[in-house]
Amino acid sequence: MDHADELKNIGLKATLPRLKILDIFRASPDRHLSAEDIYRLVLADNTDLGLATVYRVLSQFEQTGLLKRSQFGGSKAVYELNDHERHHGHLVCTRTGDVKEFFDAGIESRLVAIAHDMGYDLADYTITLFGRARSAEANASAGAVPLRG
Amino acid sequence: MDHADELKNIGLKATLPRLKILDIFRASPDRHLSAEDIYRLVLADNTDLGLATVYRVLSQFEQTGLLKRSQFGGSKAVYELNDHERHHGHLVCTRTGDVKEFFDAGIESRLVAIAHDMGYDLADYTITLFGRARSAEANASAGAVPLRG
DNA sequence: TTTATTGCAAAACCTTTGCATGTAT
């Protein structure tokens, strides 16, 4: 199944802007992109499109579960591909703004329990960590799974 | 020490807008208030002030550690008194928008460890849970501490 | 051909800022 069929399967016409934006996400080394990021990347790729279209496509992709939207402290939202892997937290570098991802099963089950104990059914959650990178980029894991480098 | 002295101690003149906004936070049943919320509450209290002043005061109060700022998915920021209690997570009701707070020591230490393992020193973090309230507002705790109601 | 999608420009929304006026110390 190619990208065009993928879009049709979620009920969207396979238009150039949509295909291009999907490509951008699949090709980008940075998983977390803002509307402005995408707008610039598409233009740089010699494809002309309007910023309004970017916003509309991102919104549609989010509603169909293709993308996930987050906001990391700043004013602009960022989107990432929803690969249907485990729900993960984000670690944002306070110096560079770099975003890394992690998953911890213990935390997730604890959050479910906490919500339950407070009378709620957990529907979704976000965890955002802010930290300064230490000089040596130690990466020995003590159980948490850094999903990506 | 009264509110006026409290403001002077953090290096701010004890002006009417600042005293009023501090009062609003101390008196509000809802701990989490947006700039617009405060603007309306102050006006309703027969005190005239500009919205720009509300934003400026909130910003100053945040910088001096009197308030903490959060953003729960939506577009507008909310502020809460920083009582210097434990750093807490938020549970947002997806129906009503109500916000409850909780603290869990295990999660906090786990997050410190995760950041450390990924090469970072944890500086700050946010946890936001979204959930639907169950009919019976069960509140039996299994270890987590709902800080308030 | 029919319906969805795009682009542009305008508007909406939240927040910040310039500047003249007013106020706490």
Next chain:
DNA sequence: ATACATGCAAAGGTTTTGCAATAAA
């Protein structure tokens, strides 16, 4: 008296929307 704070209105940044033109099905 002096430095800081305020109000207003204007501008800023991000996101949404109306509408005529366009492209996918």
